[in-house]
Amino acid sequence: MLTGVGLAAAQAPEGIRPAVLITTTPTTPPGAPRSLLAVIERVMSFDANKDLQLSRDELPERMQGIIARGDRNADGILDFEELRTLVNAAAAERTRVAFRREPSEGLPGVVRDLKLSPEKHERALAIVNAHKPASNVPDKLVRNVPAPQTIPLYKEMRLLLDDEEYENFVAATERLSKTAQVRMGIVQGIVGPSRR
Amino acid sequence: MTRIFFGFLLAVVFVLNAAALSSSRLAAKSKLNLPATPYRYANVELPAHFKQPGAATHDNTPADNPLSDHGATLGRVLFYDTRLSANNTTSCGSCHVQAHAFADPKPSSKGFHGGLTDRRAMPLVNLRYYQRARFFWDERAGNLEEMVLLPIQNRLEMGQDLKRVVDTLARDAAYPGLFGRAFGDREITEQRIGKALAQFVRSIVSYQSRYDEGRAHAQSAHDDFENFTRQENRGKALFMRNCSTCHMKDGNEHFFVPTPANTGLRGDARTADGGVGDVTLRATDLGSFKSPSLRNVEVTAPYGHDGRFATLDALIDHYSDNPIFDPNLGYMIPVGPLTFTASEKVALIAFLNTLTDRTLLTDPRFSNPFVK
Numbered sequence: 040m041l042t043g044v045g046l047a048a049a050q051a052p053e054g055i056r057p058a059v060l061i062t063t064t065p066t067t068p069p070g071a072p073r074s075l076l077a078v079i080e081r082v083m084s085f086d087a088n089k090d091l092q093l094s095r096d097e098l099p100e101r102m103q104g105i106i107a108r109g110d111r112n113a114d115g116i117l118d119f120e121e122l123r124t125l126v127n128a129a130a131a132e133r134t135r136v137a138f139r140r141e142p143s144e145g146l147p148g149v150v151r152d153l154k155l156s157p158e159k160h161e162r163a164l165a166i167v168n169a170h171k172p173a174s175n176v177p178d179k180l181v182r183n184v185p186a187p188q189t190i191p192l193y194k195e196m197r198l199l200l201d202d203e204e205y206e207n208f209v210a211a212t213e214r215l216s217k218t219a220q221v222r223m224g225i226v227q228g229i230v231g232p233s234r235r
Numbered sequence: 236m237t238r239i240f241f242g243f244l245l246a247v248v249f250v251l252n253a254a255a256l257s258s259s260r261l262a263a264k265s266k267l268n269l270p271a272t273p274y275r276y277a278n279v280e281l282p283a284h285f286k287q288p289g290a291a292t293h294d295n296t297p298a299d300n301p302l303s304d305h306g307a308t309l310g311r312v313l314f315y316d317t318r319l320s321a322n323n324t325t326s327c328g329s330c331h332v333q334a335h336a337f338a339d340p341k342p343s344s345k346g347f348h349g350g351l352t353d354r355r356a357m358p359l360v361n362l363r364y365y366q367r368a369r370f371f372w373d374e375r376a377g378n379l380e381e382m383v384l385l386p387i388q389n390r391l392e393m394g395q396d397l398k399r400v401v402d403t404l405a406r407d408a409a410y411p412g413l414f415g416r417a418f419g420d421r422e423i424t425e426q427r428i429g430k431a432l433a434q435f436v437r438s439i440v441s442y443q444s445r446y447d448e449g450r451a452h453a454q455s456a457h458d459d460f461e462n463f464t465r466q467e468n469r470g471k472a473l474f475m476r477n478c479s480t481c482h483m484k485d486g487n488e489h490f491f492v493p494t495p496a497n498t499g500l501r502g503d504a505r506t507a508d509g510g511v512g513d514v515t516l517r518a519t520d521l522g523s524f525k526s527p528s529l530r531n532v533e534v535t536a537p538y539g540h541d542g543r544f545a546t547l548d549a550l551i552d553h554y555s556d557n558p559i560f561d562p563n564l565g566y567m568i569p570v571g572p573l574t575f576t577a578s579e580k581v582a583l584i585a586f587l588n589t590l591t592d593r594t595l596l597t598d599p600r601f602s603n604p605f606v607k
Contacts, residue, residue: 074518075518077518077521078512078516078517078518078521081509081513081521082513082516099513100389100390100391101371101373101375101513101514102513102514104375104514105514105516125516126516129515129516129517130517130518132515132517148476151472152469152472152473152476153469154459154465154468154469154472203576203578206576206578207576207578207579210574210575210576210579211476213574214476214477214573214574
């Protein structure tokens with residue numbers, strides 16, 4: 040199965056460096072629970088005597104609260120059916136927290152973060168503005184970002200910045216392009232099921 | 236036969252006396268040293284950036300347990316009293332160490348019988364401003380008043396019976412008066428013990444770091460701070476650009492992540508810890524953990540719920556260099572590895588170190604009041 044970089048690289052024209060790192064759902068690591076059954080299996084793994092019932096002694100102290108929550112017949116034990124009911128009810132609850140990304144400042148923001156000397160900062164901003172893509176942030180570069188050394192913007196920045204500053208400039212622009220992918224919703228799989 | 240019986244009786248009496256003596260020696264070894272006028276815990280003047288619009292909604296102080304100087308003083312005494320453990324050896328402060336922002340500098344904490352916990356003792360800084368008011372790594376405690384009593388009763392941590400604590404404190408010379416000043420009468424109850432401890436913990440607020448000094452003179456957290464070096468401002472810019480969406484949501488400068496998060500730590504063969512999912516029983520919560528405030532992060536190593544990251548470098552490497560594939564990854568790692576350069580990592584750590592509040596780490600208001 041082709042995933043991530045492999046797929047993107049396979050489709051990228053020669054000389055064009057793919058920026059899309061993840062384009063398909065990543066494989067699930069072994070043992071990673073994704074379903075209700077997996078939760079039930081995990082909790083039942085504490086059933087030391089394999090009688091399909093969980094007593095307080097069998098659960099870690101931090102998990103013993105689930106017995107009180109699910110013990111419908113009040114016998115002090117969580118049996119398999121009670122656990123299944125509890126897990127189904129939990130799955131029905133929806134939780135969501137909205138995280139709003141900081142508005143992107145695009146390449147001028149990247150330059151600002153470098154904390155260059157005032158003179159160098161002005162020159163870097165001038166270069167960036169001269170090469171500004173039509174849509175402010177390099178969203179247009181998202182799907183296929185050419186290798187930095189082939190782009191005039193990077194060539195000029197390379198002449199201006201020292202080695203460390205240039206390395207940081209390149210790293211920041213790469214992060215910026217990946218962030219843009221998330222905004223465009225083209226990174227799949229890595230944003231998990233809680234993002235609904 | 237009679238000789239044997241009396242011999243046995245003598246041995247029992249000797250053992251009981253020795254135990255009682257040992258206990259009284261423990262108590263006698265330390266003396267409670269409190270100021271004549273209580274320290275100020277309530278109504279402390281906080282910096283302006285703690286008073287941004289909406290900041291008040293982050294305060295989880297309940298209406299029935301407002302912070303008072305006498306209440307927090309009582310809480311401080313309880314926090315450091317080893318008699319809250321079954322064998323008089325362990326207090327809350329044994330694992331929550333002030334010099335480490337009330338975290339344990341070890342990956343596992345040692346319980347009253349020497350057993351080791353499978354999770355770290357969390358830092359206790361600025362918990363008052365954790366809006367969800369849910370506590371522990373798995374957020375199983377629904378409020379601070381409940382949270383503070385659970386380690387006391389935990390079989391591994393302090394192993395104590397709360398009723399026994401109440402009896403012990405009622406017989407003590409100092410406690411009835413301390414409860415009287417805190418609550419208006421001298422009655423000692425389990426609920427009041429919880430309230431006083433919660434007040435003390437809520438009073439532990441970090442607000443005097445170099446970050447706070449710089450922030451006081453800046454219009455915005457995004458501006459360069461006058462008191463920062465270039466590297467620190469560079470680290471702050473990197474943090475704002477790449478980390479603040481979660482660690483500083485809506486400009487919250489307590490540096491909490493506002494909900495538990497799965498940051499790819501679940502592949503943990505050592506403890507097979509399901510985190511929040513073990514409590515909520517939601518599949519998508521498996522591997523999620525509450526995140527402590529980043530304030531004082533310099534002194535709260537090791538990091539992670541199981542202390543798997545020994546240093547800040549190792550922690551940042553986790554987010555920087557590792558492609559993290561986990562079906563439960565939420566909003567946390569939307570761009571995969573952040574691929575920080577070496578100098579970016581150094582700058583980030585320089586910034587994080589500005590969040591250290593040396594005043595808090597040595598403040599006598601939060602120190603052990605029992606002196607030898």
